[in-house]
Amino acid sequence: xxxxxxxxxxxxxxxxxxxxxxxxxxxxxxxxxxxxxxxxxxxxxxxxxxxxxxxxxxxxxxxxxxxxxxxxxxxxxxxxxxxxxxxxxxxxxxxxxxxxxxxxxxxxxxxxxxxxxxxxxxxxxxxxxxxxxxxxxxxxxxxxxxxxxxxxxxxxxxxxxxxxxxxxxxxxxxxxxxxxxxxxxxxxxxxxxxxxxxxxxxxxxxxxxxxxxxxxxxxxxxxxxxxxxxxxxxxxxxxxxxxxxxxxxxxxxxxxxxxxxxxxxxxxxxxxxxxxxxxxxxxxxxxxxxxxxxxx
Amino acid sequence: xxxxxxxxxxxxxxxxxxxxxxxxxxxxxxxxxxxxxxxxxxxxxxxxxxxxxxxxxxxxxxxxxxxxxxxxxxxxxxxxxxxxxxxxxxxxxxxxxxxxxxxxxxxxxxxxxxxxxxxxxxxxxxxxxxxxxxxxxxxxxxxxxxxxxxxxxxxxxxxxxxxxxxxxxxxxxxxxxxxxxxxxxxxxxxxxxxxxxxxxxxxxxxxxxxxxxxxxxxxxxxxxxxxxxxxxxxxxxxxxxxxxxxxxxxxxxxxxxxxxxxxxxxxxxxxxxxxxxxxxxxxxxxxxxxxxxxxx
Numbered sequence: 156x157x158x159x160x161x162x163x164x165x166x167x168x169x170x171x172x173x174x175x176x177x178x179x180x181x182x183x184x185x186x187x188x189x190x191x192x193x194x195x196x197x198x199x200x201x202x203x204x205x206x207x208x209x210x211x212x213x214x215x216x217x218x219x220x221x222x223x224x225x226x227x228x229x230x231x232x233x234x235x236x237x238x239x240x241x242x243x244x245x246x247x248x249x250x251x252x253x254x255x256x257x258x259x260x261x262x263x264x265x266x267x268x269x270x271x272x273x274x275x276x277x278x279x280x281x282x283x284x285x286x287x288x289x290x291x292x293x294x295x296x297x298x299x300x301x302x303x304x305x306x307x308x309x310x311x312x313x314x315x316x317x318x319x320x321x322x323x324x325x326x327x328x329x330x331x332x333x334x335x336x337x338x339x340x341x342x343x344x345x346x347x348x349x350x351x352x353x354x355x356x357x358x359x360x361x362x363x364x365x366x367x368x369x370x371x372x373x374x375x376x377x378x379x380x381x382x383x384x385x386x387x388x389x390x391x392x393x394x395x396x397x398x399x400x401x402x403x404x405x406x407x408x409x410x411x412x413x414x415x416x417x418x419x420x421x422x423x424x425x426x427x428x429x430x431x432x433x434x435x436x437x438x439x440x441x442x443x444x445x446x447x448x449x450x451x
Numbered sequence: 452x453x454x455x456x457x458x459x460x461x462x463x464x465x466x467x468x469x470x471x472x473x474x475x476x477x478x479x480x481x482x483x484x485x486x487x488x489x490x491x492x493x494x495x496x497x498x499x500x501x502x503x504x505x506x507x508x509x510x511x512x513x514x515x516x517x518x519x520x521x522x523x524x525x526x527x528x529x530x531x532x533x534x535x536x537x538x539x540x541x542x543x544x545x546x547x548x549x550x551x552x553x554x555x556x557x558x559x560x561x562x563x564x565x566x567x568x569x570x571x572x573x574x575x576x577x578x579x580x581x582x583x584x585x586x587x588x589x590x591x592x593x594x595x596x597x598x599x600x601x602x603x604x605x606x607x608x609x610x611x612x613x614x615x616x617x618x619x620x621x622x623x624x625x626x627x628x629x630x631x632x633x634x635x636x637x638x639x640x641x642x643x644x645x646x647x648x649x650x651x652x653x654x655x656x657x658x659x660x661x662x663x664x665x666x667x668x669x670x671x672x673x674x675x676x677x678x679x680x681x682x683x684x685x686x687x688x689x690x691x692x693x694x695x696x697x698x699x700x701x702x703x704x705x706x707x708x709x710x711x712x713x714x715x716x717x718x719x720x721x722x723x724x725x726x727x728x729x730x731x732x733x734x735x736x737x738x739x740x741x742x743x744x745x746x747x
Contacts, residue, residue, distance in 0.1 A: 161489055191487040191494055193457055193574050198487055199560065200620040201497025232621065233628050264495065267624075278489050301608040304599045305643060312597040314629040315622055323619030324496040325528065326611055328563075332529050333610040347601060347643065 160252040160281045161186035162245040167265055167277025168235035174274060180238075181245040183252060186280065195276055196267040201323030203266030203276075204228035209417045210250055210259035210281070211447050216417070218243065218451075220380045221263075224320065229265055231319035235275055237265055242279070249281035256283040258447065260418045266322065287419050291443045294425035294434050295340040295414060299403045300330050302344035302352055306400070309375035317375025327355035339426070341414055343403070350374065351406050357416040358382040361409035362438075368409075371398040381415045381446065388445045403428070411435050413442070420446040456548040456577045457482035458541040463561055463573025464531035470570060476534075477541040479548060482576065491572055492563040497619030499562030499572075500524035505713045506546055506555035506577070507743050512713070514539065514747075516676045517559075520616065525561055527615035531571055533561055538575070545577035552579040554743070556714045562618065583715050587739045590721035590730050591636040591710060595699045596626050598640035598648055602696070605671035613671025623651035635722070637710055639699070646670065647702050653712040654678040657705035658734075664705075667694040677711045677742065684741045699724070707731050709738070716742040 161184050165177030184190055196202035206221045206228075215221075222239050229237055246261055253259050261281045268276045309317045316323075330342045343359055344352040351370050353359055358379030360369050367389040369382050386396040406412065412424035412432060421442040423434040457480050461473030480486055492498035502521045505512045518535050525533055542557055549555050557577045564572045605613045612619075626638045639655055640648040647666050649655055654675030656665050663685040665678050682692040702708065708720035708728060717738040719730040 163489075186489065189485045189487050190489045191485050191491070193459075193482065193486045193560070193576060195487070195494065196624075197494040198491065198562070199493075199501070199558070199618065200624055201618050202621050202624050205495070232625065262495070264489070266494070280489060300610060301604075303601070303604050303608055303611045303613075308597075308599050312599055314596060314625045315599045316625055317599075321619075321621045322495065322497050323617075323621035325498050325617045325619035328492075328496055328498050329528065329610045329612055 157252055157254050158283045159186045160249045161190065162249050162279045163190060164241055164245055164277035164279070166241065167237055167275045169238045170235035171274050180241040181248065181279070183248065190278070191276070192269050194269045196270055197264060197276060197322055199270070201321060201325070202232070203264060203322040204232055204234065204320055205262060205264045205322060206320060207417050208246070208261040208263070210261060211449065212257060213250060213255060214450060215246055215250060215261060216449055216451060217380045217384060218246070220383060224378060224380060225263060225265070228319040228321065231313070231316055232321065234265060234267060237277070242277070245279045249279045253281050253283060258284045260284050264322065284418055290422050291420060291439065292436065294423035296338065296426035297341050297343055297414070297424045297428070298334050298337050298339040299345050299428055300333060300342050301347060303347055304375055305348045306346035306350040306352070306374045309373060318377060320377055330355050341422070345403050346374070349402050351401050351403055352376045354414045357414035357419070359406070359412065360385055360415050360421070361406060361412045363409050366395040366397060368397050368399050371400050379415060381417055381420065384446060384449055384451065385415060385421065385442060388442060411438070413439070453548055453550050454579045455482045456545045457486065458545050458575045459486060460537055460541055460573035460575070462537065463533055463571045465534045466531035467570050476537040477544065477575070479544065486574070487572070488565050490565045492566055493560065493572060493618055495566070497617060497621070498528070499560060499618040500528055500530065500616055501558060501560045501618060502616060503713050504542070504557040504559070506557060507745065508553060509546060509551060510746060511542055511546060511557060512745055512747060513676045513680060514542070516679060520674060520676060521559060521561070524615040524617065527609070527612055528617065530561060530563060533573070538573070541575045545575045549577050549579060554580045556580050560618065580714055586718050587716060587735065588732065590719035592634065592722035593637050593639055593710070593720045593724070594630050594633050594635040595641050595724055596629060596638050597643060599643055600671055601644045602642035602646040602648070602670045605669060614673060616673055626651050637718070641699050642670070645698050647697050647699055648672045650710045653710035653715070655702070655708065656681055656711050656717070657702060657708045659705050662691040662693060664693050664695050667696050675711060677713055677716065680742060680745055680747065681711055681717065681738060684738060707734070709735070
């Protein structure tokens with residue numbers, strides 16, 4: 156039984172030297188053994204970027220959009236550009252190592268490496284995911300929490316790294332604990348000037364008048380790879396799609412809301428700030444069927 | 452020659468189970484070998500806290516204030532409380548392992564551990580520090596950069612973890628790269644509503660009219676352990692000290708500014724937003740002598 160697998164890249168970027176003694180582009184290693192230096196900037200400063208990629212029936216989904224976003228996040232952090240071919244090869248090898256399963260997931264991590272060493276660290280972790288069917292059908296209770304930043308910081312203050320998927324996710328974890336304290340399961344962030352942003356590990360998608368929307372890009376939020384797939388799904392069904400700057404009060408007027416992400420897929424919001432929301436079981440199931448079986 | 456040392460705690464908190472097979476409270480391990488799991492939340496989410504402690508002539512300085520701040524940061528992140536006695540013992544053992552040197556440093560890290568495991572990870576890393584005498588005498592060129600948060604987020608939005616020393620420090624590193632792009636060496640953060648906060652790894656201390664000041668506490672910034680020592684230094688010399696909420700323009704009117712931190716000690720600001728500042732060499736040297744030789 157191989158339910159987890161780990162590959163360490165010997166040369167995560169062609170712009171930086173390889174690690175000593177490396178011949179192959181990556182090595183499959185024991186995921187239960189220590190593999191990282193305690194001096195790695197991933198562990199001491201959250202100084203790196205990551206992606207989480209779903210694997211449906213052995214195929215990584217939206218792999219190229221994820222690899223492109225990975226490279227964009229790296230560029231935002233002034234990290235050496237990932238060698239996309241080496242990463243893709245490592246990802247496919249990790250997937251092939253896992254036992255066959257309907258749903259698995261991959262995490263790619265690129266860190267600045269050991270301080271002063273000048274070589275980034277890269278690894279690919281794969282695992283067979285548990286059953287998300289309950290959250291996909293019953294949905295989540297959501298509270299709105301302040302993200303602290305104005306909606307325009309990505310433009311005014313790029314050093315805040317808003318919009319990059321960094322390893323510095325302590326806040327994204329802390330808000331889930333705050334949600335639990337408030338009797339909720341998940342969070343939608345609002346900017347300090349009152350606009351809907353994203354979830355801590357998801358994109359907000361909502362339906363109003365038969366059209367599918369998501370908050371606009373350039374708000375210091377991640378460009379959603381899963382949201383992109385859902386927009387394709389909607390357009391194939393003749394629905395229009397769009398981007399909107401909106402407030403939490405306006406979002407409350409939506410017909411349906413979902414939190415969408417790579418591994419959990421589309422989780423319908425069944426409670427928003429304490430008020431029940433309808434869950435369209437049929438449409439949500441169609442979304443999740445599409446996401447689970449997409450080949451892209 | 453032992454210029455670095457590493458100890459892994461077997462039970463970083465009495466509120467969580469020990470790691471398997473642990474008998475001693477900590478183990479000295481090879482700092483050049485991998486010691487961390489790639490699944491540790493330190494490395495994947497920056498989900499933990501740290502302290503950096505200076506060691507002068509073999510004595511950790513301000514050790515108890517650092518351990519108290521470590522515990523406060525852990526509490527802010529809902530981490531299990533560090534077992535302060537075990538951490539102190541590990542710190543002293545790491546210090547004793549290092550070659551004798553006038554200046555060394557210790558980093559303590561407490562992370563939430565491997566996801567789902569329920570046991571935090573803790574380590575103590577020690578190293579002999581390089582020569583900081585140049586930055587302590589010549590000083591640093593500083594630019595002011597937006598921190599993105601209002602000055603009151605610590606009170607309004609505690610889930611943003613402002614004021615805790617977390618491992619999610621990617622922004623604190625990014626601003627130093629932005630400073631370099633602007634021809635500067637270091638940064639002073641300003642809140643989104645216009646108040647002076649702190650440096651990315653330092654506290655702002657300034658002198659005006661013969662009194663020593665620092666921005667007030669409760670601004671979502673770290674309580675400075677080194678700043679605390681410097682206030683004692685100033686008071687022993689008959690100077691008054693105080694806390695002030697002030698703007699970057701008001702700070703520019705100070706007679707002197709320093710960025711103070713555990714390892715670098717007091718670095719005088721010789722250029723502030725492109726304008727030269729005077730550096731009081733004698734007073735700065737007295738500050739640094741005090742910090743280097745303090746026994747507390």
